[in-house]
Amino acid sequence: MKDEEKTKEELVSEIESLREQIRTMERSGADRREKGETTARTKIEEELKSSEERCSKAFHSSPCLMAISALSDWRCVDVNESFVNITGYSRDEVMGRRLPIITAADQTRMFNMLMTEGSLRSLENRFTRKTGEDRWGLFSAEIISIREEKCLLLVVDDVTDRKRAEEALRESEEKYRELVENANSIVLRMDEKGIITFFNEYAQRFFEFEDQDVRGRNAVGTVFPQTDAASRDFRDMVEKVCRNPEKHLTNERESMLRNGEQVWISWTAKAIRSRSKNINEILWIGNDITERRRFQKRLVESEERYRTSIESSNDGVAIVQGDKHLYVNKRFVEIFGYDSVEEVVGRPVTFIVHPDDRERVATTNRMRQAGGTVPSRYEFKGVKKNGDTLCIEVSAALTKYGGEPISLVYLRDITERRSLEAQLLQAQKMEAVGQLAGGVAHDFNNILTAIIGYGGLLKMKMKEDDPLRVYTEHILSSAQKATHLTQNLLAFSRKQILNPEPANLNDIVMGVRSILRRTIGEEIELRTVCSRENLTVMSDVVQLEQVLINLAINARDAMPGGGTLTISTRLVQMDASAISKHDVRSPGAYACITVTDTGIGMDEKTKARIFEPFFTTKEAGKGTGLGLSTVYGIVSQHNGFVRAQSKPGEGATFEIYLPLTQVQAEKRSQREPASLAGGTEVILLGEDDPTVRLLSKQLLEEAGYTVIEATDGEDVIAKFNENRNRVDLLMLDVIMPRKNGREAYEAVRVIRPDIRVLFMSGYSDDIIDRRRIIRENLNFIEKPVSPSTLLGKVREVLG
Known part of the structure; x- marks a missing residue:
């Protein structure tokens, strides 16, 4: 029956029924929002909060009005685009100021609720746009931490249109039809079989249908996809409404425009009953949530990208809850030498930590999980599956997962970096000691000049049979020994003068063999193995011979019961990676002299100090401690470097690397001594x-x-x-x-x-x-x- 054909009594009865339905809808509105639309919105807000630090783009693209304010003074820190579009205020007008959409009274009320309840959920409240227009929103808020500062995350779902629709329905039955016709929401009425009886203008514009095109048609195939799943979901919804006519039921479902485009609608359905309580129709009110669903999809994709970035990270990443690993990435497994993620997940945090550092790491983790103040970045000694140790740098932060505190931990293997730093420190220490040694030699040389000079003059003036002549000779002999000492100091400090010339390293080794045999004695066998390559280097031959002699003496003293001393040469190519691993100035071809003995060897503590001047493990009076330091200085001055390898009881090996030169070696000539005659100039x-x-x-x-x-x-x-x-x-x-x-x-x-x-x-x-x-x-x-x-x-x- 058409409305104009109804009697007055029937119209009054229907209006009264509508009033009752409106009051019921009003009473159950909060419940409906809590269980329906607000649930989806709150879920989005919670997802947004949990990923805001890594997904600021999603924050600004949210369809909901969002703002972040300092909790201490409510001054605005950030707002999203929806805030600007909905309120009309620009970012510059709100940044650093109190939010203009919250009055002082509302601020006090919200603050008290946050303090007592810990959060704010779907508080329906009025706010005013810049133009003076009042709007309604569902206010939700959480206290979050940004860079250790307490902040307030405010999310407002603009429900002005829905609020107006509800208020209009409550205000007057006369305005009901005008309201639903002009509401910015989809309003449908249909019978229990799904036949559409009313289709408001907004719905017509939204679905691109004329009213006459949809009246009398089934909703499935018109606004809902005509699929088995869609038909089943629709029937289930209708049956629930009919079983619960007093309730407003909500549902988010995929709908379809006239052109076939898929959209998402949040529906609220309520039975319309007659005074006799019979169900006449079902009222459907819908809001387009397509952007919200797309936003949710972007969130999921963002999570997936974040997960992918973690999995492909060059750092080890772990999620720790309590004292257990909940998650580790592949790089974490690789760093500690395990075969699979399953070997690590579920195991204690400290199982990868060296015993020396376990208590410290465990305490730091417990304090962080409890919210205490701990360093966000620190280092510890780690242990690989095979027992090798490594140096680990940790960066960790406390967050929440499933409402529980967790630690997000990044680990980086810095073993090589620390090794390089140790090498640099050793080089700096040697340089400092070298400068000291060079300074001492400089001052001592001036003193020796006077001793040798005056001693020489004194000797020249003495007769051959002078009984004091022998004392003078002892003075000069001692001065010459002191001269050799200063030369060794200068060699170590790399301050002595070299006379470099191209020379074949094999010739130097072969030329010094006779001296070495006399130096090491008969109980030690000397072996020389020279390369067939032409190993020409720019060198001071006398100084390199001194290097070999010093190493031979060192080897002799390490083999008191006899043994074998082997000297060999070979060609070595140094690539770019050797620059960081050794003290190599430039990559290229190098000649290598290897000196190996079968002596008592050295421990790591001794090996770390062998190139220091005056350091010796020999008995007092049996060594100056300058032999190896002289080797170090001479080789360094030749732009080379020395490597030492040794273990107790396994002998020692010294490798000397010198850069090759393309200049051909020439035959060395002997200079005739100058005349000692004086003159009158x-x-x-x-x-x-x-x-x-x-x-x-x-x-x-x-x-x-x-x-x-x-x-x-x-x-x-x-x-x-x-x-x-x-x-x-x-x-x-x-x-x-x-x-x-x-x-x-x-x-x-x-x-x-x-x-x-x-x-x-x-x-x-x-x-x-x-x-x-x-x-x-x-x-x-x-x-x-x-x-x-x-x-x-x-x-x-x-x-």
Whole structure:
């Protein structure tokens, strides 16, 4: 029967029935939202909260109005796009300010609920847009932590349209038809068989149907897909409504537009009964949740991407609950040498930790799980399945899973990094000790120069039968031994002067064999195995021979009961990876000398200190502790490096690596010694050490020379300017105050380009200057020097 054909009484009865239904809907509204629509929304909000830190994009694309505020003062930290679109406020208008959609009274009420109940769920509340328009929303809130600051996550589902529809229904039956016709929600009425009897304008626009196209048609095949599953779900929903006519039942289901496009609708269904309680029709109100479902799908995809990134991470990742591993990724398994994830999951946190660190790691984990203050990043000594140890760096954070606290733990194997750091520390320590040793040698050389010089002068003045001559010879002999000691210190500190030239390493090894045999004695067998390759290196042959002699002496002392000393050479190619593993300056071809003995060997503690100067395991008086430190210094100065391998009772092996050169080795020539005769020339002597200056002056004057003294570089220049036409030779210390020897020479050469010069030094802090002297073939003599050698060199330079 049409509405206009009904009697007044029937209309009144129907209106009264509608009033009753509206009141019932109002009373059950909260329940409906709690159990239906709000359940889905709350689920989304909870999913959003749990992934907000890794899914900020999802936060901003949520269809729900969302905001994050500091809990301390409610000032806004972030809002999403829906907040801007719905409220009309721009991000700049709300960031750092109190949210304009929450009044002071609402703020107090929500805060009290949060404090007493711990969270806020679906609080229906009014809010006002920037334009002044009031809207309704379901307010939900949670207290979260962002960068250790307590914040409030606010989620508002704008239910203004639904609220208006409900209010309009309650206000007037006369407005009912106008409301449903113009509501921004889908409103349908149908009978128990699913035949559509009412289809509001919003539904017509949404589904793209005209009213006459759907009236009288079955909902299945019109707004619901015509599939067995869809038909079954629809019938089940109708049966539930009919069994529970007083209740509002909710359902989210896939629906279909006229063009076949699939959409998702959140439906609320309620039976419409007559005064006699018979079910006349079923009222269906729906809201489009397609974007929400797509958002849920994106969340799932985001979770999957996150899971994939964890599985493919270069770091080990574990989820720890209590003291057990709930989850580990493949990289975690690889780091600790296990075969499968199943071997690790469920086992205690400390089963991968070395006993030395287990208590510390267990305590840290317990405190974190309890919410205590613990470092988020630390290191521990780990244990692999095969028992090997490794250094692990941990980064961990506390979060929740299923409402329970868990630790998300990232582990990184930094064993190689720590090994490289240890090598760097050792290199820095050796450099520091080397600088100290070089400084001592420098000062000592000046003292030795005076001892040897004056001792030589004294010896020259004594008669052959002088009874004191033997004491003088002992003094000079001891001074020469001290000279060798300083040379060893300079070798270790890499400050001594090398005379590099191309030489075949095999020739050096074969040439020193006779010396080595005499050095090690008859009880030790010497074996040499030389490579067939041409191993030409830039080297100071004398210094490399000293390296082999020092290693042979060290091996001899390690084999008191005899044994075998083997020296071999080979060609080695060093790739880029060797640069980080060893102290290699550049990749390429290297010559390697291997010296192996069958002696008592060394433990790790001893091996760590063997290159330190004055370190020795020998008895007092049986070693200076400079043998291996000299080896280290000489090899380093040749741009090479040394490796030592040894275990107690298994002998020792030293490998010396030197870079090859393309320059061909030449035959070494012998220089004839210069004449020791004196002369009558004028020599300008620049020396800052008064003892050495006085000695040199006396020695030169006794040989017939005229000596002009200068105490520093500036004094050299001044004295030369006063005697520029008299001076035949500059005799300059390399390092002097107020201009060094090189600078003084350069200044004088501007005036007299043909001036001759002889540099001398015991040790130069500026090794570059000394090398420049040699490279430019300038004359140089090294302190300490004997009187005869000094006079011979002076005569050689003067010609």
